[in-house]
Amino acid sequence: MTKAARMRQAFKQMCFSGDLVNMVVAPDALSAKIAERTGFKAIFQAGYATSAGKLAQPDRGIADFGLMSETAREIVNAVDIPVFVDADTGYGDEQNIDRLVHVYENMGAAGLFIEDQTWPKRCGHMDGKTVISEDAMVSKIHAAVNARQHDDFLIMSRTDAYAVTGLDDAIERTRQYHKAGADLVFVEAPKTKADLQKVADSFPDVPVMANMIENGKTPLLSNEEIHEMGFSIAVHPNVLIYTSTYATEKLLKDMVELGTTKLQLDHMVTFPQFNHFIGLDDINALEQKFATAPIKL
Amino acid sequence: MQLKETFAQASMTTVVGTMDAQSTDTVEQSGYPAAYLNGYDVVRAELGATNEGLISPSELSAELRHVKERGHFPVVVDAQSGFGNQLTTYFVAQDLERSGAAGVVLNDQIFPAHTAQDEVTMIEFSDFVAKLKAAKASFEDPETMLFAELDGVQFYQADGLRKRLQYLQENQLADCVLVGHVSQDQFAAVADLAHSASFGLVVNTVRDTFTADQDVASQGFKAVFYTGALSEARQAAEKRAVQQFLTKAEV
Numbered sequence: 001m002t003k004a005a006r007m008r009q010a011f012k013q014m015c016f017s018g019d020l021v022n023m024v025v026a027p028d029a030l031s032a033k034i035a036e037r038t039g040f041k042a043i044f045q046a047g048y049a050t051s052a053g054k055l056a057q058p059d060r061g062i063a064d065f066g067l068m069s070e071t072a073r074e075i076v077n078a079v080d081i082p083v084f085v086d087a088d089t090g091y092g093d094e095q096n097i098d099r100l101v102h103v104y105e106n107m108g109a110a111g112l113f114i115e116d117q118t119w120p121k122r123c124g125h126m127d128g129k130t131v132i133s134e135d136a137m138v139s140k141i142h143a144a145v146n147a148r149q150h151d152d153f154l155i156m157s158r159t160d161a162y163a164v165t166g167l168d169d170a171i172e173r174t175r176q177y178h179k180a181g182a183d184l185v186f187v188e189a190p191k192t193k194a195d196l197q198k199v200a201d202s203f204p205d206v207p208v209m210a211n212m213i214e215n216g217k218t219p220l221l222s223n224e225e226i227h228e229m230g231f232s233i234a235v236h237p238n239v240l241i242y243t244s245t246y247a248t249e250k251l252l253k254d255m256v257e258l259g260t261t262k263l264q265l266d267h268m269v270t271f272p273q274f275n276h277f278i279g280l281d282d283i284n285a286l287e288q289k290f291a292t293a294p295i296k297l
Numbered sequence: 298m299q300l301k302e303t304f305a306q307a308s309m310t311t312v313v314g315t316m317d318a319q320s321t322d323t324v325e326q327s328g329y330p331a332a333y334l335n336g337y338d339v340v341r342a343e344l345g346a347t348n349e350g351l352i353s354p355s356e357l358s359a360e361l362r363h364v365k366e367r368g369h370f371p372v373v374v375d376a377q378s379g380f381g382n383q384l385t386t387y388f389v390a391q392d393l394e395r396s397g398a399a400g401v402v403l404n405d406q407i408f409p410a411h412t413a414q415d416e417v418t419m420i421e422f423s424d425f426v427a428k429l430k431a432a433k434a435s436f437e438d439p440e441t442m443l444f445a446e447l448d449g450v451q452f453y454q455a456d457g458l459r460k461r462l463q464y465l466q467e468n469q470l471a472d473c474v475l476v477g478h479v480s481q482d483q484f485a486a487v488a489d490l491a492h493s494a495s496f497g498l499v500v501n502t503v504r505d506t507f508t509a510d511q512d513v514a515s516q517g518f519k520a521v522f523y524t525g526a527l528s529e530a531r532q533a534a535e536k537r538a539v540q541q542f543l544t545k546a547e548v
Contacts, residue, residue, distance in 0.1 A: 061381055062388050066355030092350055092409035099344070099351050119408065120381040 027053030061120020111154030145181035200230030314524035350409030365397035400442035
């Protein structure tokens with residue numbers, strides 16, 4: 001079985017197992033590898049972190065399909081756990097969605113979500129969002145479902161309608177998206193615990209995702225609380241970007257002021273630890289395996 | 298000579314559409330003043346498709362950087378409809394210029410832009426003007442040319458085209474205005490307008506049937522950008538080339 005098939009099957013099994021699928025968004029391959037080593041069973045690749053990590057730009061539609069898919073490919077290749085990807089609005093119309101589903105499926109992603117914002121989109125927890133019509137989004141979901149080559153490549157619908165037309169419309173839209181073929185559903189940026197509960201209660205038979213952004217519009221809950229509410233998937237999209245920004249800034253300030261990293265050594269991994277973690281021993285062994293052996297003709 | 302000077306001095310400038318470094322090299326060696334790295338030809342070569350809107354701007358700029366590895370030949374790049382709104386247009390134009398574009402073409406289609414005539418829809422003219430301003434503001438080199446491509450003559454007719462041309466030129470919103478997506482029926486009216494207004498024509502030699510019976514170059518257009526010809530020719534040549542390896546039994 002190919003790695004891609006293993007990842008799709010594993011992710012589908014997780015999503016429908018009844019247990020909570022706990023995902024962190026990885027801005028790059030290194031952070032994905034760290035997440036894998038620390039016990040995460042699946043990785044999310046998403047726009048906020050990719051825009052920040054690759055472009056140093058906010059999540060305002062500046063990261064395009066080329067950048068997003070290249071980042072996803074790097075992450076997929078770096079880990080041996082399923083990678084679920086953020087396909088934003090599909091970056092165009094149904095023809096663009098047809099292309100991107102093929103690209104993501106071929107690279108070995110486990111699935112993707114498509115949202116109903118207008119392009120250029122913005123982070124779901126930013127103000128000023130607008131959405132396309134329900135019919136237009138249903139057409140996009142159809143396009144995604146029709147484009148996939150494997151039924152276990154999961155398609156998630158995301159609606160940003162809560163901020164535009166309210167919770168009831170967001171839930172109704174999501175019902176239509178599920179009918180159109182979305183395997184998983186996601187209502188972005190509910191504002192209260194009651195909203196979250198209403199979302200979860202509205203889809204008792206469909207895996208629903210909750211998005212936990214620190215200081216975002218949605219209350220920050222524990223995985224246990226999310227699962228008890230009825231959600232099947234939790235994603236933590238910004239924590240690695242915020243943490244690395246905090247740590248990097250703190251370290252670099254000290255370097256500028258003190259001219260040395262000696263006082264920060266306790267906050268780093270060591271040279272041998274990192275080399276071991278990043279797989280130097282494995283690479284050396286692989287090279288040795290294919291070392292040239294003398295041949296006598 | 299800078300590309301802007303070439304356009305200023307010549308009564309008519311011919312620019313040939315390319316898809317990669319090899320085809321751009323062919324155009325340079327043939328003596329043309331510039332190449333036009335455009336969505337249609339790039340999508341044909343890279344994706345095996347014919348809808349220019351399938352390519353993303355970062356993929357296009359990566360192709361441009363390959364093209365520019367080999368020299369300083371001016372390459373005008375097709376930024377389509379800016380791949381979104383004014384904000385995306387700003388960053389796309391900036392990225393293309395920094396990747397080596399001597400000029401950027403921006404059209405007035407809704408994102409995603411399309412090649413097929415019946416898939417084209419237009420943005421409001423005011424939104425197009427805003428995108429042109431954003432693209433111009435992103436440029437760091439005053440020699441970088443901005444081309445405004447009007448693709449909607451089938452919707453706003455020759456009179457609407459004339460008004461748009463006049464507005465763009467009076468307000469100096471672009472260094473050169475181009476007209477694209479001209480149908481067989483509208484070609485005569487557009488060519489007639491070229492006698493009284495200065496603008497160029499974008500031709501897709503695969504799509505635009507008027508190229509079969511019209512001497513486009515002698516109609517008074519300020520410039521003619523030919524797209525489609527090289528990707529079409531490459532595919533035809535490839536088909537001929539691979540045929541020679543087939544045995545008689547396979548044929």
